Amino acid sequence: xxxxxxxxxxxxxxxxxxxxxxxxxxxxxxxxxxxxxxxxxxxxxxxxxxxxxxxxxxxxxxxxxxxxxxxxxxxxxxxxxxxxxxxxxxxxxxxxxxxxxxxxxxxxxxxxxxxxxxxxxxxxxxxxxxxxxxxxxxxxxxxxxxxxxxxxxxxxxxxxxxxxxxxxxxxxxxxxxxxxxxxxxxxxxxxxxxxxxxxxxxxxxxxxxxxxxxxxxxxxxxxxxxxxxxxxxxxxxxx
Amino acid sequence: xxxxxxxxxxxxxxxxxxxxxxxxxxxxxxxxxxxxxxxxxxxxxxxxxxxxxxxxxxxxxxxxxxxxxxxxxxxxxxxxxxxxxxxxxxxxxxxxxxxxxxxxxxxxx
Numbered sequence: 015x016x017x018x019x020x021x022x023x024x025x026x027x028x029x030x031x032x033x034x035x036x037x038x039x040x041x042x043x044x045x046x047x048x049x050x051x052x053x054x055x056x057x058x059x060x061x062x063x064x065x066x067x068x069x070x071x072x073x074x075x076x077x078x079x080x081x082x083x084x085x086x087x088x089x090x091x092x093x094x095x096x097x098x099x100x101x102x103x104x105x106x107x108x109x110x111x112x113x114x115x116x117x118x119x120x121x122x123x124x125x126x127x128x129x130x131x132x133x134x135x136x137x138x139x140x141x142x143x144x145x146x147x148x149x150x151x152x153x154x155x156x157x158x159x160x161x162x163x164x165x166x167x168x169x170x171x172x173x174x175x176x177x178x179x180x181x182x183x184x185x186x187x188x189x190x191x192x193x194x195x196x197x198x199x200x201x202x203x204x205x206x207x208x209x210x211x212x213x214x215x216x217x218x219x220x221x222x223x224x225x226x227x228x229x230x231x232x233x234x235x236x237x238x239x240x241x242x243x244x245x246x247x248x249x250x251x252x253x
Numbered sequence: 254x255x256x257x258x259x260x261x262x263x264x265x266x267x268x269x270x271x272x273x274x275x276x277x278x279x280x281x282x283x284x285x286x287x288x289x290x291x292x293x294x295x296x297x298x299x300x301x302x303x304x305x306x307x308x309x310x311x312x313x314x315x316x317x318x319x320x321x322x323x324x325x326x327x328x329x330x331x332x333x334x335x336x337x338x339x340x341x342x343x344x345x346x347x348x349x350x351x352x353x354x355x356x357x358x359x360x361x362x
Contacts, residue, residue, distance in 0.1 A: 172328075175329070176328055209255050210254070210255050212255065214254040214256060243259075244260055247256045247260055248260065
């Protein structure tokens with residue numbers, strides 16, 4: 015382990031550039047530690063986003079040496095290239111300043127994919143009993159731990175070349191709701207994810223699965239949506 | 254790509270899968286006795302079976318290929334809206350006509 019890290023941080027907006035900083039190298043140092051060091055000791059004008067620091071909130075995703083990663087749980091020793099770190103904002107999203115991106119588009123896709131729960135009962139009805147072993151619950155469980163970090167969105171080739179595409183996270187969310195036995199919104203949800211830019215735009219490159227810090231597999235969720243929407247279309251349940 | 258196009262592409266793929274195997278088998282069979290125009294035409298001319306086999310093949314390939322080209326034009330060529338659908342129908346129509354012409358040429362007595 016050397017004494018210092020050769021750190022290149024993106025500074026400015028879309029037309030910004032990488033700027034070099036020297037940061038002391040420490041044991042068990044995360045990429046977020048490095049960025050925080052720069053802001054606290056070298057340049058207080060550096061803009062970046064974080065909250066929980068323990069991999070729960072999904073705020074701190076950045077591009078680290080060319081790959082989208084959650085910086086609070088990424089150890090420098092695992093990703094630095096001979097002591098060199100290049101840290102930029104997430105791809106496929108507009109840059110606000112430095113390492114922060116405007117995630118409006120990412121969250122708008124969740125709305126477009128009908129990613130909200132539609133209740134089928136009132137608070138006066140008894141709670142439904144859902145077996146943890148039921149097929150639908152197992153499918154939902156596999157996809158439910160998403161922290162909305164936007165890493166899959168930044169990693170996705172289809173997002174890059176198709177602005178209509180809903181993206182892996184929104185479709186993964188839709189899949190959890192499709193498998194929620196309490197939900198009553200599936201007809202409009204399946205229509206939303208079966209339209210132009212929906213699940214059928216996915217090319218199964220599996221970058222989302224490769225990069226997801228929670229080890230989820232949005233590609234599998236999207237494949238599930240493809241099967242479910244195809245059945246619904248053939249049965250005439252959706253247009 | 255929407256679910257309608259996806260279903261058409263998957264169904265035509267399912268139709269073509271056995272037809273491709275059949276086509277490959279015919280290629281191997283046809284070359285065993287020396288490949289000649291007379292031999293091929295002797296097999297296909299007047300045959301309703303071969304007309305149906307390759308007629309269906311041409312139709313499925315036209316639909317399948319046209320949807321694929323539409324997708325490539327949208328993603329790589331940034332073609333949008335009516336132009337995109339027009340391109341799909343023109344390309345599919347052209348493939349179908351060319352294919353049908355070839356089928357007619359070998360099955361008509």
